[in-house]
Amino acid sequence: MLRYSSLFVFILISITNLVVRASPLVPCFFIFGDSLSDPGNNNPLKTKAKANYHPYGIDFPTGKPTGRFTNGQTAIDVIGQKLGFHRHIPPFSATKGHDIRIGVNYASGAAGIRPETGRHLGEIVTLDMQLRHHKRIISKLNAMVNGSAHGYLKQCLYTINIGSNDYINNYYGPAGQYKTSRKYTVDTYAASLTRSYQQALRMLYENGARKVAVFGLGLIGCSPGSVTRHRPTTPCVDKMNTAVSFFNAKLRTFVAELNHKHHDAKFTYINLQGMAGHPKDGITVINKPCCKSLRDDFQCKESSTICKDRNAYYFWDGYHPTANAHSILGSRAFKKTSHHEAIPFDIQTLVKFRL
Template sequence: MRGILAVIVVMIVLMGMVECKKEEAKVACYYIFGDSLSDAGNNNQLNTLAKANYPPYGLDFPGGVPTGRFSNGLTFVDRITELLGFKEYIPPYSTAKGKQILKGVNYASGAAGIRSETGQHLGERISMDEQLKNHAVTIAKLLWYAPLTGLLNLKKCLYTVNMGSNDYINNYFNPDHYSSSSLYTPEEYAELLTTQYAVQLKKLYYLGARKVAVFGLGLVGCSLGEIYSFGTNGSLCVDKINYAVQLFNEKLIGVVDDLNSKLSGAQFTFIGSGGSSDTGTAVVNAPCCKVREDFQCVESNTVCEDRNNYIFFDGYHTTELVNILAAETAYSAPNSNAVHPVDIKTLISTNKHFIANPSSTSVSSE
C-alpha cells in the first residue's frame, strides 16, 4: 500500500512539474524594435501626430482602453508574446519599471525609420538608432537587477525588428518633405537603407542579441493611405511603391545571410509577408474608422461593426485579426518560402548557428 502511495505522490509531483513547465515562457525575454506596427505606447508622451492613445484605438484591447497601439486590439508582437508563453504583454520602454525589464522591453515607435530623418515632419519619434541606445540603457540596468543571469539571458532572448515602412511612406515617397527620391533611384535607396540597417543589426548583435527575427516589408503600395495618395493607374495597388519595397526585401535577405556568415553564433532570420489575409469577403477598400488627412483615425467612438471582416483599421494599420494571423504565420510558417531560413518557433528552439551558402541557407553546429 505504501508503495502505491509513494508512486502516486511521485506522479503528482511530476505532473506538477509538467504544469509549471507549461506556464514558463519559451524564451528568457523578448525585446521588440520597430515602428507603429509594434508600438505599444512609446509615442504617447511625445510631441507628434503619430500616436494612438485615443479612441477608437484599443477598442478591442483587454479593458477596451487605448494604450498607444495602432490597432483596434492586439498588434502582431502582442500575439507573438502570447505564443511565447508570457503572462503579460511586453511593456513599452517609456513605462517599463524595475524588474519588468528582465522579461523584455518594447522600444518601437510610430513613424520611426532606419534613417534618422524619417518621419520628422510628423513630430518626435524614436528612430532605430535611438532605440538601440535605449536598449543599451536597459542592459546597464540589467547589471543592477540581475548581474549574472540578466546578461547571460540576452543570448537566449528573442528579438524582433520591423523597420523600413516609414522610410518609404514618410521619406522616399513623400517628396514634399524629403529629397531622397530625387537623390536616389529605387535600387540605390534600397541599397542605402539595407547598408545602414545592417550596421544597426550588427550593433544589436554586439549588445548581446543572437536570436533575431527581422521582418521584411509588406505590400506598402496596397495600404489605403498610399492608394488614396497616389492612385493606382488601373492596378489594384501602387505598383511603383511595391516594386521599391520588393527591392528592399531582396537586399534584406542578403543582409541576413551576411550577418549569419560573419558573426559567430548569429541566428538572424528573415520573416517575409505571410501573403494575403483576404478571404474573398473581407473589406479591403475602406478603413474601419473615419480617418484624418494623415490617414489615422479621427478621435471618435464610431467604427465599423464587423471589425474582423476589415483588413485596415485606419489608412495604414491593420485590424487585430490580421495582426494575429500575421503573428501566427511568423511564429509557425506554413509556407517555408515566407521565411529565410526559419520561422520564429524554430529560431527559439535551436542553439545552432545559421550558415548561408550560395544556393541555400542551412543550419549547422557552430
C-alpha cells in the same frame, strides 16, 4: 470521502497552476520597430503619430486605447503570447524595476531607418535612439545579474520591424518634406537603407543578440492611405511595392550573410509580403479601412464610426492592420504555414536553438 475529494481538487488546482504558469520559451523578448509594434511609446511625445484615443484599442483586452495603432493586439503581442509570456512586454516609456527582465518594447510610431523619417509628424524615437535605449537597459540588467548579462541575453528573442515609414513618410512622403526621392533612385535608396539596417543589426549582435527575427516590409502600396494619396490607375501603387521589393531582397540577402558569418547566432527573415490576408482567414475587405473617418495623415479621427465586422477587414485605418490581420501575421511569423513565409525558419524554430 470528503477529505479525499478535497485533496483531489487541491492537486488538480496545483497542476493547473503549474501548467498556466509554465516558463516562457525564452527568458526575455526585445522589440524594435515602428507603429506596427509600438505599444504606446509615442503617447508622451509631441507628435501626431500616436493612437491613444478612441476607437483605437476598442478590442484590446481592457477595451481602452493603449497607444497601439490598431483596434486590439498587435502581431508582437501575439508572438509574446505564443512564447508563453503571461503579460505584454512593457514599452520602454513605462518600464520600471525588474520589468526589464522579461524584455522591453522600444518601437515608435512613424520611426524609420533614417533619422529624419516621420519628423514632419513631430517627435519620434528613431531606430538609433531605440538602440541607445537598449544599451541603457543592458547596463541595468548587468547590475541585476551581478556581472555580465550576456549569457542571459543570448537566449532572448529579438524582433525588428522597420522601414515602411522610410517609404510612406519619406521617399514617397508629403511633397516638399523630404529630398530623398530627388537624391536617390529606387535602387540606390534601398541600398542606402539596407546599409543603415546592417549597421543596426551588427550593433544588436555586438550587444548580445543571438536570436533575431528580421521582418521584411509588406505591400505598402496597397494600403488605403497610399492609394488615396497617389491615386494610381491600378488597384495598388505599383511603384511603391516595387521599391519595397528591392529593399526586401537586399535585406533577405543580408540575413543569409549574417547566418553564414556568425555561427554563434541565428537570424531569420519574416516575409510579410507572403502573408496577405485571404477569405479563408475571414478577411474579405482588403481595400478599405474599418475606420469610416480618417485624418489627413490617414489615422482614424477621434471617435470615428467603425465597421461592423472588424475581423473581415485587413486595414484598421489608412495604413495599419486590424487586430485580426495582426493575429494572422503574428501566428504565421511564429509558426509558418509555407516555406516562403519565414526564411530559413520561423520564430518557433528560432527560439529552440541552443546557443
